[in-house]
Amino acid sequence: QVQLVESGGGLVQAGGSLRLSCAASGRTFSSYNMGWFRQAPGKEREFVAAITSRGDITYYADSAKGRFTISRDNAKNTVYLQMNSLNTEDTAVYYCAANYGSWRFRTIAGYDYWGQGTQVTVSS
Secondary structure (H helix, E strand, O other): OOOEEEEOOEEEEOOOOEEEEEEEOOOOHHHOEEEEEEEOOOOOOEEEEEEOOOOOOEEEOOOOOOOEEEEEEOOOOEEEEEEOOOOHHHOEEEEEEEEOOOOOOOOHHHOOEEOOOEEEEEEO
16 A cells, blocks of 8 residues: 655746645655656546656656656655746646556556645646
């Protein structure tokens, strides 16, 4: 069992930056691949970024490439999402998720555990 708690969301102006954190419980965090998803009002939840358990491979949605960076610190049981050059289309609830041994990084069904989400609002 893994419990995930996101933090770091908030209100930011377009062009600004935020860093989201996701703290995981349990001793086996380093065994889990981690992902970030987001869901805007009236839209489906979508993939943003993912990182393998060892942190050696990362994946990004096209919308995130070049602006967002996913990283993890296994010693702190935490995964991060650094978001730069934010725009109003990035406004959403951001969720972190964990999967054990699945290569389905870009799909919701590939993940076993989810956090409660943190709101990111980008103003124009």
